[in-house]
Amino acid sequence: MPGRRAAEEERKRQIIEAAHRVAARRGLERLTIREVAAAAGLSTGLVHFHFKRRDLLLIALLDWVLETTTVLQVDERIEAIPEPLDRLLALLRQEMDRLTRDRRRIHVFFDFWLLGTRDAQVRRRMRAELKRYREAFRPMAEAVLTAEPERFRGVTAEGLASVVVGFIKGCAVQSVIDPTNFDVTQFLVAANALLAQLEETHT
Amino acid sequence: MPGRRAAEEERKRQIIEAAHRVAARRGLERLTIREVAAAAGLSTGLVHFHFKRRDLLLIALLDWVLETTTVLQVDERIEAIPEPLDRLLALLRQEMDRLTRDRRRIHVFFDFWLLGTRDAQVRRRMRAELKRYREAFRPMAEAVLTAEPERFRGVTAEGLASVVVGFIKGCAVQSVIDPTNFDVTQFLVAANALLAQLEETHT
DNA sequence: CGTTAGATTGAACGCGCGGTCAATAATGGA
DNA sequence: TCCATTATTGACCGCGCGTTCAATCTAACG
Numbered sequence: 001m002p003g004r005r006a007a008e009e010e011r012k013r014q015i016i017e018a019a020h021r022v023a024a025r026r027g028l029e030r031l032t033i034r035e036v037a038a039a040a041g042l043s044t045g046l047v048h049f050h051f052k053r054r055d056l057l058l059i060a061l062l063d064w065v066l067e068t069t070t071v072l073q074v075d076e077r078i079e080a081i082p083e084p085l086d087r088l089l090a091l092l093r094q095e096m097d098r099l100t101r102d103r104r105r106i107h108v109f110f111d112f113w114l115l116g117t118r119d120a121q122v123r124r125r126m127r128a129e130l131k132r133y134r135e136a137f138r139p140m141a142e143a144v145l146t147a148e149p150e151r152f153r154g155v156t157a158e159g160l161a162s163v164v165v166g167f168i169k170g171c172a173v174q175s176v177i178d179p180t181n182f183d184v185t186q187f188l189v190a191a192n193a194l195l196a197q198l199e200e201t202h203t
Numbered sequence: 204m205p206g207r208r209a210a211e212e213e214r215k216r217q218i219i220e221a222a223h224r225v226a227a228r229r230g231l232e233r234l235t236i237r238e239v240a241a242a243a244g245l246s247t248g249l250v251h252f253h254f255k256r257r258d259l260l261l262i263a264l265l266d267w268v269l270e271t272t273t274v275l276q277v278d279e280r281i282e283a284i285p286e287p288l289d290r291l292l293a294l295l296r297q298e299m300d301r302l303t304r305d306r307r308r309i310h311v312f313f314d315f316w317l318l319g320t321r322d323a324q325v326r327r328r329m330r331a332e333l334k335r336y337r338e339a340f341r342p343m344a345e346a347v348l349t350a351e352p353e354r355f356r357g358v359t360a361e362g363l364a365s366v367v368v369g370f371i372k373g374c375a376v377q378s379v380i381d382p383t384n385f386d387v388t389q390f391l392v393a394a395n396a397l398l399a400q401l402e403e404t405h406t
Numbered sequence: 407c408g409t410t411a412g413a414t415t416g417a418a419c420g421c422g423c424g425g426t427c428a429a430t431a432a433t434g435g436a
Numbered sequence: 437t438c439c440a441t442t443a444t445t446g447a448c449c450g451c452g453c454g455t456t457c458a459a460t461c462t463a464a465c466g
Binding site (some may be wrong): 421425426428 | 450
């Protein structure tokens, strides 16, 4: 109900979700307080009342995005896969699928990522986010490394995790700009073929 | 010399290069005609005289960026490498090196890439650019495919090229936001280790 | 029911932007 | 040398933005 009282956290969430819709549609730089207020069905003054300044609203939005986006869901079905490389591939597939589903979220994520090249506060958060993302892949990367130590001589778990994250982000870079023509399945098949050799060597 | 006459193309180039500096520093969305004019040592009116509108200046800047950025330099030294996979790895290394050198160019590239999510004209160009980039990797991808047909059953050259481009862009995504901590060399070592198996199988 | 603190509104301010344009300067051909 | 063309300037307009703020409304409490 616009104009009616609401618990502070509830109202903040309402505004942030409106901001997310606006950011997805217009982009972060073109996001205006007026448009956010309109999208939330509230007045511009109220947005300022709750978030003080535009940049604080953006930081709050970033925090909300990072909180509500499950960084890397390693559910029990994936956890149960015995072979480390099968687990890695299952995760890869899962993350690829997410790209096609959470289109708007990915947009906003990259928008913040770019903002992070200029804004130190945003940059700190994006660094932490990417680190967290790599860390989530780390256990599997370590398993792969110990499975074939001589082949991966000089390779760190962090380095291997970076490559996997690179797979995903690099796929996103291509699919975001050209969602209809970019073939995620084909990408995955090719990536699988590259990784599959590992599996054969191991078994 | 500010205020003096100059050949049209020369002046346009001067303005565009100023625009590139501004875009690298401020970002595309915050690029203003005034700041570009100041960076070029010219008046705001002159920028409008040569480019009519702001969005046309941005398109001209994008075209200039794509023209002056060597998409994929396959020089004779790389061409001379007999083994397709060695060639691919050499190219990969070369492109990674470029990431650390052309920092500002990469920034602006990704800025346009993001703009392409909202602007159809920019999007068309970015699609073409990524396609061209993949095509440059295609010959080597095809060579890899024919070398091991049974392993890469169902994998297209386009798909494999996408993965290689994904390697690069995904690496860029991580290194742009965290240039000091992200270890490009380690990324390359890990990527090499993944690809190296192919080489061994083939020889 | 009256009071009070907090939530909410929308008009208003100042600023910086993109874009326009009349005035001026420089150029090159007649 | 003079003129027509073109390059160049900077003041100016209108707009939309972030932000402020006095006024109003709402809910909870004694």
